[in-house]
């Protein structure tokens with residue numbers, strides 16, 4: 001197994017380009033089940049989760065090719081079963097449920113089970129499909145859904161679930177009649193999926209607001225579409241610039257979609273400005289201040305940036321708090337950051353961070369994708385050597401990370417353990 005080695009303390013400087021969004025690409029790839037005709041996707045990041053999704057599409061009967069950052073997809077002979085071996089490695093596989101039910105009237109998808117950041121059930125997805133006319137049985141660890149054609153209806157989510165909204169959007173696009181989704185997720189990745197479906201001939205409006213209307217159409221056609229840039233990758237580079245006291249120019253940065261993060265970063269004393277080349281980020285007067293953060297559904301502060309901001313706050317003058325409201329058990333990076341010298345105390349879902357003067361390199365263990373990112377930014381700023389084990393988590397979400405960070409001055413490389 002590989003580990004990542006970082007010799008920290010080098011300010012990062014120069015341009016760094018953001019890749020396509022993983023969380024937009026995953027549902028859009030699974031939505032490729034729906035159209036008749038060829039889909040050409042651009043800006044698809046080369047990540048482990050993307051390869052897993054392409055494998056799933058292959059098993060489901062889509063012919064795909066992945067060349068550079070372009071994916072071509074065409075449906076051949078659609079199957080209905082998403083096997084456990086794939087679903088267990090990537091929870092987003094459950095997003096094939098909606099397209100399969102809508103097209104085939106039947107879907108068998110392995111139940112994703114628990115994962116490192118909490119129970120993460122899919123009950124809201126299933127309730128919505130039941131309202132559209134599906135029934136479900138749990139058979140040997142598989143959700144087996146059946147319907148006699150899905151029918152549009154009014155759906156009100158108890159919580160604005162990202163995956164649930166995406167699953168229903170895909171199914172409702174070709175369901176009979178109109179669907180209204182209330183308390184829909186407003187995340188930019190949901191908007192990207194809706195825009196993609198519209199490019200395929202769907203009739204979706206209201207994406208980006210909490211009420212989305214979908215007028216069902218009889219079929220979708222192929223299209224060419226470019227995946228949006230990854231806002232969490234961009235936000236991670238903002239933190240890396242501030243942590244190392246350097247100046248990065250983040251190219252292809254979805255700045256508007258990062259409002260909540262940018263607001264907190266500015267309050268912490270980080271200077272950010274957008275120009276023709278990208279978004280420039282550096283400390284304003286050298287000092288980082290503590291702030292209070294609560295994670296929320298979009299447009300609130302994203303849970304996927306929580307670990308990185310906590311790392312930055314560990315170098316603040318003064319104290320700050322982070323309350324995690326989206327996932328239980330998403331503080332596994334805390335014990336590792338403490339091993340690097342951070343002063344963080346946990347009480348339930350709130351972390352209290354008291355700034356320290358510096359972090360020190362140490363051997364640490366990555367536990368999930370965003371926790372891994374926080375350890376990388378910690379390692380970049382720490383004095384001495386940091387060895388990050390279990391970096392396969394990082395390979396799920398950051399494309400060519402060492403290469404991109406090395407190009408802006410970081411001393412970072414992979415070694416066999």
Ligand code: UD1
Nearest residue numbers: 023092120121122123124125161162163164303304326327
């Ligand atoms: C997506 C993102 C993930 C991000 C999260 C929140 C992808 C592939 N992943 O995950 O990176 O952290 O949004 O922004 O896009 N819940 C239920 N029942 C359900 C569905 C969700 O209880 O049926 C709960 C979950 O357990 C969790 C919370 O709702 O506590 C958020 O889940 P959701 O918004 O669905 O996130 P994901 O789509 O899983």
